[in-house]
Each structure stands twice: as C-alpha cells, then as structure tokens.
Amino acid sequence: MKKDKGKGRSRGLSRRAFLGSMALAGGTAVLGHPKKAGGSENFTGYPGSYGMLTDLSLCVGCRSCEKACNEANDLPEPETPFTDSSVFDEERRTTPGVYTVVNRYETPGGKVVYRKIQCNHCMEPACASACPIHAYTKTPEGPVHYNEDLCFGCRYCMIACPFYVPTYDYESALEPKVEKCIMCLGRIRDGLKPACAAACPMGAVTFGRRDDLLKLARQRILRSPDTYVDHIYGEKEAGGLNWLYLSPVPFEQVGFPKDVPMQPPISYAKGFLAAVPSVFVIWPAFFGMLYAAVRHRENHETEKEGAGSEEVRK
Amino acid sequence: MNGEAEYALKKTDFRSWFMGKLLMGMSWPEYMRSLVTPFNVVAGAVLAVGLPVIAVRFLFGLESVTHASYEYPWGLLLGWGLFGGVPLSATGFVMATMYYIFGFKAYKPLVRLGVLTGFMGYLFAVLYLLVDLGRPWRIYYPMVVQFGTASVLFLVAWHVATYLTVQFLEFSTTILEWLRARRVRLWAVRITIAMTIAGIILSTLHQSALGAMFLLAPGKLHPLWYSSYIPQLFLISSVYAALAMVIAVSTLVARYLRGATDETYRGNLDRLTLGLGKGAVAAMYVYFAMKLVAVAHADLWGALLTPYGYWYLLEILGFVLAPALVLTYGVKAASALAVRFGAFWAVMGILVNRLNVSIVAFNWNLPHHIEHIVPPWTEVAIVGALLTLHILIFRWIVNRMPVVREEPEYKEAH
Numbered sequence: 001m002k003k004d005k006g007k008g009r010s011r012g013l014s015r016r017a018f019l020g021s022m023a024l025a026g027g028t029a030v031l032g033h034p035k036k037a038g039g040s041e042n043f044t045g046y047p048g049s050y051g052m053l054t055d056l057s058l059c060v061g062c063r064s065c066e067k068a069c070n071e072a073n074d075l076p077e078p079e080t081p082f083t084d085s086s087v088f089d090e091e092r093r094t095t096p097g098v099y100t101v102v103n104r105y106e107t108p109g110g111k112v113v114y115r116k117i118q119c120n121h122c123m124e125p126a127c128a129s130a131c132p133i134h135a136y137t138k139t140p141e142g143p144v145h146y147n148e149d150l151c152f153g154c155r156y157c158m159i160a161c162p163f164y165v166p167t168y169d170y171e172s173a174l175e176p177k178v179e180k181c182i183m184c185l186g187r188i189r190d191g192l193k194p195a196c197a198a199a200c201p202m203g204a205v206t207f208g209r210r211d212d213l214l215k216l217a218r219q220r221i222l223r224s225p226d227t228y229v230d231h232i233y234g235e236k237e238a239g240g241l242n243w244l245y246l247s248p249v250p251f252e253q254v255g256f257p258k259d260v261p262m263q264p265p266i267s268y269a270k271g272f273l274a275a276v277p278s279v280f281v282i283w284p285a286f287f288g289m290l291y292a293a294v295r296h297r298e299n300h301e302t303e304k305e306g307a308g309s310e311e312v313r314k
Numbered sequence: 315m316n317g318e319a320e321y322a323l324k325k326t327d328f329r330s331w332f333m334g335k336l337l338m339g340m341s342w343p344e345y346m347r348s349l350v351t352p353f354n355v356v357a358g359a360v361l362a363v364g365l366p367v368i369a370v371r372f373l374f375g376l377e378s379v380t381h382a383s384y385e386y387p388w389g390l391l392l393g394w395g396l397f398g399g400v401p402l403s404a405t406g407f408v409m410a411t412m413y414y415i416f417g418f419k420a421y422k423p424l425v426r427l428g429v430l431t432g433f434m435g436y437l438f439a440v441l442y443l444l445v446d447l448g449r450p451w452r453i454y455y456p457m458v459v460q461f462g463t464a465s466v467l468f469l470v471a472w473h474v475a476t477y478l479t480v481q482f483l484e485f486s487t488t489i490l491e492w493l494r495a496r497r498v499r500l501w502a503v504r505i506t507i508a509m510t511i512a513g514i515i516l517s518t519l520h521q522s523a524l525g526a527m528f529l530l531a532p533g534k535l536h537p538l539w540y541s542s543y544i545p546q547l548f549l550i551s552s553v554y555a556a557l558a559m560v561i562a563v564s565t566l567v568a569r570y571l572r573g574a575t576d577e578t579y580r581g582n583l584d585r586l587t588l589g590l591g592k593g594a595v596a597a598m599y600v601y602f603a604m605k606l607v608a609v610a611h612a613d614l615w616g617a618l619l620t621p622y623g624y625w626y627l628l629e630i631l632g633f634v635l636a637p638a639l640v641l642t643y644g645v646k647a648a649s650a651l652a653v654r655f656g657a658f659w660a661v662m663g664i665l666v667n668r669l670n671v672s673i674v675a676f677n678w679n680l681p682h683h684i685e686h687i688v689p690p691w692t693e694v695a696i697v698g699a700l701l702t703l704h705i706l707i708f709r710w711i712v713n714r715m716p717v718v719r720e721e722p723e724y725k726e727a728h
Contacts (some may be wrong), residue, residue, distance in 0.1 A: 093384065118396015130530055132456040132468035152455050155387035156467045159676075160530040167384045168448070170377035176448040258679065259533030269466055269529040272545050276469060276519060283515045287415050291507060294417035 043264070044240060045123030049142035050188060051210035051242040052197060053217055054116050056254065057227050058204035061088065061102055061114040068199030069100045069118075072184055091255065093258035094118065096169040096179040100196060107253045115254045116196070116205065119144060119165045120234060121242035124264035127166055142210065142242040143183035151177055162238050162260045183242070210242055217246050239264030287307035322446040335492070338713060345423035357702045364699020367692050368445060376448070379692035384675055388446070394440025394697050397668040399435050400474075400524060401548065402661060404556035405563070406481050408468060409516035410510045412593075423579045424586055426488055426717045427567065430562050430708070433481040436474060438704045439514020442690060466526045473520035484509050491724050492715040499724075521552040528671060536675035538617055538626045541608035543670075555664040557594035558637075561657035562585050567718055574712050584650040591653035592645045594660060598638040605630050622678060629670060633663030658708045 067082040069075070076097040080087055088104035100118035107113055125144045128136035135150035136157065146166075153176055158166045166178045184194035192198070197207040206213060217232045233251050234241035237260050245251070252258060261268075337345040371379045381389045409428025412418045444450040456462065456471040483505060490499035525548030528535050541547065568575060568583055609615065617623050637659035644652030674687055712718060 057374045095384070110726055126530055129462075130467065132462045132471050133467045134460045134462040134465075150455065150460055151449070153450075154467065155382075155448065156465070156527070158384065158387040158536070159527075162531075162533055164385055168382075168387065169375075170380075170382055171375045173371075173373055174376065182379035217361045250335045257533070265530045265532060266464060268532055268542070271542075272522070272526040272529060273464065273466065273469075276523075279519055282517060283518065284511050287511050287514055288409070288615040291511075294415070298417065 012085035043124045051213050052208040053213040053244045055204050055246045057248040059114040059200045064199045065196035068195040072195035074140040096167050099181040105254045107249045113254050122238050122241040126160035126265040130156040130160035143185040148177040236262045360698045360702045364695040367695045384688045390468050390693045391446040393669050393672040396439045397672045398665045399439045400558045401552040401555040403432045403435025404552040405559050407513045408556035414510045436478045442609040460708045473516045477516040480512050488715050489723045522549040536678040539671050539675040543608045549708045554594045554597035557590045558657040565654050587650045591641050595641040604636050633666045
C-alpha cells in the first residue's frame with residue numbers, strides 16, 4: 001500500500017465500509033437469522049492491513065518494548081525504571097501513561113512465560129461500535145485510532161472491550177480522555193515499524209501484514225509443534241485481531257481473558273440495531289390504527305345512545 | 315397620576331400572582347415558616363452533604379469521588395440513576411398510551427401524574443449521567459458533532475433527548491393551565507396524540523436499547539443476565555415497572571401531598587390502583603416467563619446451581635414472582651392495600667434487576683469483584699443528593715400545578 005494514498009482514502013472508506021456492513025447485516029437479520037445476525041457479512045478488516053505477532057516463547061521479559069513505547073509516545077517517566085525486574089512480582093495492567101506492559105507468569109507446568117499486553121486492534125473493534133460519537137476509527141493500516149477531540153467520556157468503549165484495554169484518566173476534571181496503544185500509527189504511516197517491534201532484541205514482536213503474520217505463525221507451529229500450543233490467538237478471537245499471539249502454554253494460563261467470543265461483539269447487537277428503523281415505520285401505523293379503532297367504537301357507542309330511535313326504526 | 319395608579323395596580327397584580335403561583339397563596343414569612351418540616355430538615359442535611367461532593371467531582375475529577383476504574387468504568391451513578399431510573403420512568407409512556415391510545419378513560423386522574431413522574435425521571439437520569447460523564451459539556455456531541463450510528467448508546471442518547479422533549483410537551487398542558495395560558499394550551503392539546511405515539515416509539519426503543527447496550531459485552535456479563543432476549547426483557551419489565559411506579563407514586567402523593575389532590579383523585583384512587591395492579595401483574599407473569607425462556611434458550615439450568623445462580627433465583631423468585639403473587643392476591647381480593655404493597659415490592663425488584671445487570675453481574679469473573687460492587691460513600695452521597703432534589707422538585711410541581719387535581723376552568727377539557 002502506498003503511504004499517502006492510504007492516508008487520503010482512510011476516512012471516507014472506513015465510514016462507508018462500516019455503514020455498508022451494518023446495512024448488509026441489518027438486511028440478513030430482518031430476513032430471519034436472528035441467532036446468526038450478520039454472521040457472514042461481518043466486517044473482516046481491511047485487506048492488506050498491518051498487524052503484529054507476539055511470540056510468547058521468545059519473550060524474555062527485558063521490557064525493552066515498554067521503554068521504546070514510552071519514548072515513542074512521549075509518555076510520563078515510569079515510577080520504577082525499565083531495568084527493574086521487581087515489577088514482575090505483581091500482575092500489572094496498562095494505564096493512561098503506560099500503553100504496554102509485560103507480565104511474568106509461572107505456569108502449572110513449571111514454565112516461566114512472559115506476556116506483553118496492549119490494545120489488540122480488533123478487526124471489527126467493539127470500542128468503535130460502542131462509541132456514540134464515532135471517536136474511534138479502524139484505520140486501513142490496521143491500528144484502531146481514538147480521537148480525543150470527539151470523546152465526551154461515557155466510557156462505553158471500556159465496557160465493550162473484551163480485553164479490558166482502554167484506560168481513562170479519571171484524575172482529570174477538565175480533559176479526561178481514553179488512552180491505549182495506538183500501534184504507533186504515525187510511525188507506520190511514516191514507513192517505520194511500531195516502536196516495540198523495532199526495539200525487541202529477541203524478535204518476539206514481529207510487525208508485518210496480518211496475512212503474512214498468520215502464515216508465519218502457522219509455519220512456526222508446524223516447524224516446532226512441541227514449542228507451541230496449536231492456536232494462533234487473535235486469528236478468530238473477537239472476530240479477529242490485528243495483534244496475534246503464539247504461546248508455549250495454553251493462553252488461559254498467561255492471563256488472556258476467558259470468555260472472549262469468536263465473533264466481533266457488535267454482531268450480537270446487530271439484530272437489535274436492525275429492528276430499530278422498522279419500529280419507526282410500524283409503530284405509528286399500528287398505534288395510529290388502534291387509536292382510530294378506539295375512537296371509532298366510542299363514536300359508534302355515543303351515536304347509539306344519542307339516536308336510540310333510529311335504532312328502533314331499523 | 316394615571317400612570318402611577320396603573321403601576322401600583324400592576325405591582326399588586328404581580329404580588330398576588332407571585333403569592334398565588336409560587337408561594338401557594340401565602341406571604342413570604344408564612345411560606346418560610348411552612349418550609350420548616352421534619353422532612354425538609356432531613357432533605358437539607360442530605361443536600362448539605364451531597365452537593366459539596368458533586369462540586370468535588372467537578373473540581374477534582376471522577377477519581378476523587380467514585381469507584382470508577384479501568385475494569386469498572388460504570389458504577390452506582392449510572393446503575394441507579396440511569397439503568398434503575400429509566401424503567402421506573404416508563405410511567406409517562408405507559409399511562410399516556412393507556413389513556414390516549416387504548417382509551418382507558420377512567421385513568422384520567424392518574425395520567426398527568428404518570429407523565430410528570432416520567433418526565434422528572436428522565437430529567438434526573440440525564441442529571442446522573444451529567445455527573446458521571448467525563449466531559450458533560452459535550453453531551454450534545456452525538457447529536458451534532460458526529461454520529462456513531464452503529465452504537466446502541468447513540469440510539470439511547472438520541473431517544474432520551476427527544477423523548478425528554480416529547481414528555482415536556484406532553485406535560486406542557488399542565489404548566490399552561492397553571493399559568494392560565496389558554497391559547498398556547500390549545501396548541502399543546504392538539505399535538506397530544508402525535509406526542510403520545512412518538513413517546514411509544516422512543517420509549518419502546520430505548521427501554522430495550524438500555525438492555526441491548528450490554529449485548530456488546532458477552533463474556534463480561536454473567537450468562538444468566540446476558541441473554542439475547544435482554545432488550546425484550548428490559549422492555550417488558552419497564553411496562554410493569556411503570557404501572558407499579560404509578561401505584562407507588564400515587565400512594566405517596568395521596569398520603570403526603572393530600573392537599574394537592576382533589577375529590578376525584580382521592581375517590582377513584584383505590585379502584586384505579588386495583589386496575590393498574592391487574593395490568594402490572596399480567597406484565598410481570600409475561601416477564602417471569604420470558605426470564606425462564608431466556609434460561610431455557612441458552613440452556614443455563616446448570617448455572618442456576620452456582621452462587622450467582624442462587625442470586626439469580628432470588629431475583630426472579632423473591633423480586634418478581636413473590637411481588638406478582640402479592641399483586642395477584644390484592645387484585646383477587648380487591649385489596650388496594652395489598653396491591654400497593656406488591657407494587658412497592660415490584661419497584662424494588664426492578665432496581666434489583668437493573669443493579670444486577672449493570673453492577674453485580676458485570677465483570678463477575680474478575681478477581682476482587684465484590685469490592686467493586688460496594689460503592690464509596692461519596693458516590694452514595696451524590697445519589698442521595700440527586701434523589702432528594704428529585705423529590706423536592708416533584709413535590710414543588712405537584713403542590714402548585716394541576717397534576718392530581720383538575721383546574722375548575724379546564725374541567726372536561728383534557
């Protein structure tokens with residue numbers, strides 16, 4: 001994809017594609033597949049979009065990615081330096097000033113596995129479908145972009161995200177905003193790798209086109225089936241993520257959230273959304289008729305009462 | 315000379331108007347003295363605590379007064395004020411539909427009370443939201459700046475805003491009668507049917523949309539509460555919530571605002587209460603059946619035998635079926651007292667359900683979930699202050715405007 005071309009098309013395309021998929025999904029739902037509402041018509045991401053592959057078996061917990069992320073995004077200084085490994089004593093999560101963290105897990109098998117957490121940049125993101133102001137955009141490049149100038153702070157995106165990723169600076173009274181990993185959208189548009197991928201000394205974070213990363217992940221599983229569990233996390237989860245994972249242990253053991261659906265969360269609400277326009281059409285007709293029926297009966301009855309003699313004549 | 319006399323006349327006119335309309339016919343000193351009541355003292359104390367807490371929230375951010383965290387962005391303010399308050403404010407649409415569309419003319423004495431309860435409920439739901447919203451001054455953004463058409467919350471925002479307007483217009487006849495604005499009032503009367511049908515559309519959609527909001531969070535909401543039927547469940551329960559709420563509010567008005575009521579209201583109340591009870595109990599059985607259908611559809615019978623399952627059973631047996639049985643008894647035995655008792659219980663059940671969905675069963679499988687269920691005292695203080703304001707304003711209106719009494723001039727003119 002040529003950089004500037006993608007840039008120019010990004011806005012219009014994203015919205016049009018999004019609305020298009022909504023309309024298609026609505027159509028199917030009306031035609032009577034409420035359980036599979038929009039199943040095949042889901043927006044499955046932009047072709048050729050970029051992604052990341054985190055290989056948990058290669059991560060050694062050096063936290064270079066945390067440091068690189070901090071610098072690339074001008075985030076505040078951390079409380080403990082990036083070289084301090086005492087942070088692994090407790091499970092951490094991302095915060096408004098920290099877009100990615102690495103946690104250490106001691107698995108039941110006795111293995112020590114490190115896991116990097118950040119926004120997964122879903123292909124059809126729940127945050128974007130939750131936002132009533134469309135402050136989130138799924139960019140054709142892959143990253144999910146949040147525009148703070150539009151956000152009014154309802155935090156429905158945080159309710160919707162199956163990965164508990166968006167954070168919110170609750171301390172701010174005047175300019176609170178959501179903060180999360182942006183997959184270094186600016187760097188990608190400048191032809192660079194995201195900072196964490198560029199900084200990883202172990203090659204545990206790979207940047208590339210999502211399709212290529214899926215192939216790469218499959219190759220790695222095939223080549224060393226004993227190293228990996230046979231699952232690419234993010235291929236299907238939440239309808240597919242632009243951030244993929246390989247792991248040497250089952251994903252539940254390293255803190256991946258349970259109960260993440262295999263469809264994009266919005267697909268569960270599509271049936272409802274599709275019913276909305278028809279209510280606007282059917283309800284006025286239906287209740288208008290009812291009103292007319294009741295009025296008619298009332299008039300009829302008063303006529304009867306008022307004109308009893310006519311009744312007799314008949 | 316002439317001008318001076320006219321001025322003096324106008325002045326006394328204004329004074330008598332002011333005393334009549336706002337001070338309920340009392341002079342200032344009399345009015346101030348009438349304000350010193352035990353209830354007002356308690357209300358004043360609650361406000362004295364709660365209003366400063368609201369100020370703290372706007373000066374130092376949500377962090378300073380709420381429990382809100384990254385995993386739990388919503389707490390009591392929305393759980394109580396929005397998810398609990400909106401179904402109980404379905405009173406406006408249910409009573410107006412019954413009266414204007416279905417032609418249940420006997421319920422006339424309660425229609426305006428229903429509309430006022432609904433309007434006030436929505437108004438305060440918005441106030442709770444404004445306190446909770448990160449940047450409340452941008453509240454109009456979904457209407458003006460950019461449209462998140464795929465968002466269920468986008469629907470809720472539009473519907474609540476438009477329905478608030480609709481309800482204000484529905485209630486405006488009452489205000490205009492109070493102000494003796496005959497001409498404008500006629501215009502307001504003319505749009506009643508259109509407003510009522512608009513009200514049905516907007517309420518059915520956003521009562522269910524409030525439930526549909528959680529459709530986006532499968533896996534986060536406990537499966538027993540996360541149901542593909544949640545929009546329908548929210549809608550049906552809002553119907554009985556409305557009927558029970560009208561019974562509850564009309565009971566409180568008859569008891570504590572007796573002076574504002576007229577003979578028609580007091581004389582008909584028991585009979586109408588029984589009728590409303592009959593409607594409420596029918597909707598409750600439908601709702602109860604739907605709850606069972608939801609469990610059956612997702613095959614969650616096994617989940618009923620877990621701690622959350624027991625809590626679920628307590629909700630549907632203790633807060634739906636039990637009050638429904640009390641209401642059934644009340645209707646059968648023609649006991650308005652039993653119906654009222656059942657209605658208050660049913661109202662509580664609605665709050666239990668909405669708090670369960672938005673707080674207790676949300677993120678149920680995260681560690682330390684229990685800690686997040688219990689709100690900090692500051693959040694409770696905000697809720698207390700807004701609830702108190704709600705009651706005070708409601709009372710102020712009912713005392714002055716012809717809500718539960720007919721204005722002699724406008725009799726038979728509804």
